[in-house]
Amino acid sequence: EIVLTQSPGTLSLSPGERATLSCRASQSVSSYLAWYQQKPGQPPRLLIYGASSRATGIPDRFTGSGSGTDFTLTISRLEPEDFAVYYCQQYGSSLTFGGGTKVEIK
Amino acid sequence: EVQLVESGGGLVQPGGSLRLSCAASGFTFSSYSMNWVRQAPGKGLEWVSYIGSSGNTIYYADSVKGRFTISRDSAKNSLYLQMNSLRAEDTAVYYCARDQREWLGTYYFDYWGQGTLVTVSS
Numbered sequence: 001e002i003v004l005t006q007s008p009g010t011l012s013l014s015p016g017e018r019a020t021l022s023c024r025a026s027q028s029v030s031s032y033l034a035w036y037q038q039k040p041g042q043p044p045r046l047l048i049y050g051a052s053s054r055a056t057g058i059p060d061r062f063t064g065s066g067s068g069t070d071f072t073l074t075i076s077r078l079e080p081e082d083f084a085v086y087y088c089q090q091y092g093s094s095l096t097f098g099g100g101t102k103v104e105i106k
Numbered sequence: 107e108v109q110l111v112e113s114g115g116g117l118v119q120p121g122g123s124l125r126l127s128c129a130a131s132g133f134t135f136s137s138y139s140m141n142w143v144r145q146a147p148g149k150g151l152e153w154v155s156y157i158g159s160s161g162n163t164i165y166y167a168d169s170v171k172g173r174f175t176i177s178r179d180s181a182k183n184s185l186y187l188q189m190n191s192l193r194a195e196d197t198a199v200y201y202c203a204r205d206q207r208e209w210l211g212t213y214y215f216d217y218w219g220q221g222t223l224v225t226v227s228s
Contacts, residue, residue, distance in 0.1 A: 001168075034214035036151075043201055043218035044151065055206075055216060087151055091213035094165070095153040 002026055004088055004098035012106040019075040021086055021101045028068045029092030035064055035073045038100075039084045047086075048073065078103070108132040108217045110202050115222030122192050122226070128185040128202030128219055136180035139163075139205040141215060142187050144198035144224075154200070155187065158211055170196075192226045199223050 003026040013019055023033065031051040036044035046055040048064035051071060061076040075082055083105050088098040114126040128140070142154040155176040156165040164176055175188040185202050200222055203215035 032213075038151075043203075043220060044215075045218075046206070046214065046216045049206065049212070049214045089151070089153075089214060094167075095156070095213055097151040097153065100150050 002029060002090055002093050002096055004090055004096055006086075006088060006098035006101045008101060009099075010102045010104060012104050013078055014106045015078050015080055017078050019073075019078055019082070019103055021073040021075075021103075023066075023071040023073070023088035023098050025069045025071075025090055025092075027093075029090040031067050032090055032092035033064075033066070033071050034089045034091065035062075036087045036089065037082075037084045038087065044087060075103075108204070110204065110217055110219035112200060112202055112219045112222035115200065115224045117225045117227065118192055119228050120193060120226055123188070123190045124192065124224060126187040126189065126200055126202075126222060126224070128187075130183045130185065130202075130204075133204075134208070135178075135183040137208040139211040139213075140178060140185045141203045141205065142176060142185075143201045143203050143215070143218075144196075145201070145221070146195075146198045149198075152198070156211065156213070157185070159209055163211070189224070192224075194226050197224060197226050 005024045007022045033051045035048040038044040052064045063074045085100045109131045111129045157176045173191045177186045204217040205212045206216040
């Protein structure tokens, strides 16, 4: 099973700052990686698929990059609605999710 | 508008069974692969099962293989998860989720339901 490790566990930032979230795979998943955002009491929301393609309606402040084993989700300028938990998911070999990164208000 | 509405959750004793349903609307259900994903209270996401658009391709996570059965009824626009031999560690919110593209399984999910809570406890 491919294990996804997300870091940091928690990111404390202020609105307007840049957020950089990491997702590392235990073996290569090529570009078969997606990112989701989840707010309390809500289902996840697809942000990025194919490592770097934005899903429909996702603002361009969200950028995905990487391939192989190392991936990054960057939020260029945090808006108040961006404070949430973010998960990566690989679909290169079966399907697994990372443990999540919580982006909280500093 | 795409809608996915889960039902069937509840409290069940260890070793018991439960059948979850997911009613789909707002899209051509028979054209899309579907999935179940769960989330234990306060924990992360875990993919559970996948079924292709025709129902002929099915996958399970190792943690539920042999105990859970996924199925679909395109005439009723519904997805199901039959859960047998339930364990305490199956306690979670269960979401149904749609693959992004028609026909070809994409294995990532663009629409999710609100979830239904399954609690396994004596």
